[in-house]
């Protein structure tokens with residue numbers, strides 16, 4: 326076994342959330358390591374790696390100099406909500422919120438991760454990759470991890486271990502933290518599609534029985550789609566050739582959407598993700614804290630997962646800025662403070678996401694009747710439209726109505 330390395334903070338998981346956290350902590354002069362099981366790759370060809378980010382996330386990434394490196398991003402200035410087989414549609418227009426010029430941005434994961442890793446390479450953060458965590462000792466005065474790297478075992482030790490290792494977090498399991506939630510028994514099919522008309526920065530959210538189908542406008546003029554389907558539908562859609570897939574997509578989107586976007590004229594390869602709601606019962610245990618999907622995975626219908634993860638980063642960094650944290654960043658008062666800061670936001674976003682799925686997917690007679698009178702009628706429910714607008718832009722979590 327190699328000699329042991331010591332750090333202040335070790336982050337397991339170098340996805341967008343873990344890597345961003347590493348950068349921020351290094352700037353606070355902590356000695357930081359990232360343990361990532363894959364070799365980081367930033368290929369942008371993969372159509373599934375597209376996410377919508379809100380103002381708060383943009384501000385966060387701007388502060389790190391990452392946003393400036395992204396190049397052109399898709400912008401969302403209007404959201405059209407429709408329900409296949411039901412009359413009416415509702416438009417959310419950013420001009421209804423005078424303080425904003427767009428609801429959010431659509432970025433590809435590859436080009437997002439590339440500048441984050443470029444900054445990491447130029448920093449003092451140690452990257453262990455591709456590395457496997459063999460075990461973790463969450464001790465009273467420090468955490469010890471046993472890793473396998475380049476076929477050799479190695480120990481590293483830190484005052485704080487952060488699990489940023491995604492939905493099926495190994496660190497969460499090793500910390501003995503349970504989760505609540507459910508499997509939606511749905512899969513998200515993702516792809517990029519070209520349509521006959523310019524998208525005009527409009528995003529479309531179509532509600533169907535099986536679940537929502539979203540079209541997000543990309544910088545290159547195409548849309549990225551996220552399509553929630555049953556497992557059987559997913560299996561069929563993945564097998565189809567482009568022509569049959571396009572026909573199925575056209576039908577799922579419905580005439581309201583296709584009359585706006587123009588016909589679907591091209592489709593990329595497809596990706597698939599299981600959809601689930603998983604919320605950790607606690608975001609900290611001993612000297613271990615959880616961030617990003619390791620702490621919470623929500624349905625992509627409201628496009629909030631990564632935005633939530635970046636707010637975890639904000640909250641943990643704020644706790645770790647204090648003089649108290651500098652004495653021992655893994656002490657329980659710091660981690661419990663972090664956990665407490667995050668609980669309400671995560672529950673609010675998970676609750677909002679669920680309510681969207683239920684209101685738009687509900688077959689409860691009263692709700693169905695209201696939807697049947699048109700989505701405009703539904704959105705005239707007191708505060709529902711305002712809430713949708715605030716959540717779409719991220720202002721719902723920022724407590725203000727201006728830029729973050």
Ligand SMILES: Cc1cc2nc3c(=O)[nH]c(=O)nc-3n(C[C@H](O)[C@H](O)[C@H](O)COP(=O)(O)OP(=O)(O)OC[C@H]3O[C@@H](n4cnc5c(N)ncnc54)[C@H](O)[C@@H]3O)c2cc1C
Pocket residue numbers: 337338339340341342343360361362363375376377378456457458489490491492494495496513515551598616617618619625627628629630631632633634
């Ligand atoms: C179809 C779909 C659409 C989405 N759309 C949006 C959207 O529009 N807006 C939005 O905000 N969010 C969206 N999300 C959610 C968003 O993608 C996630 O919330 C976000 O990517 C989570 O980032 P993360 O860094 O926490 O986790 P991940 O991206 O999962 O990264 C985890 C990292 O940890 C590594 N890892 C895993 N296990 C280990 C281990 N044991 N040891 C070492 N390393 C490990 C992985 O290799 C990976 O690099 C969407 C999700 C899906 C599925």
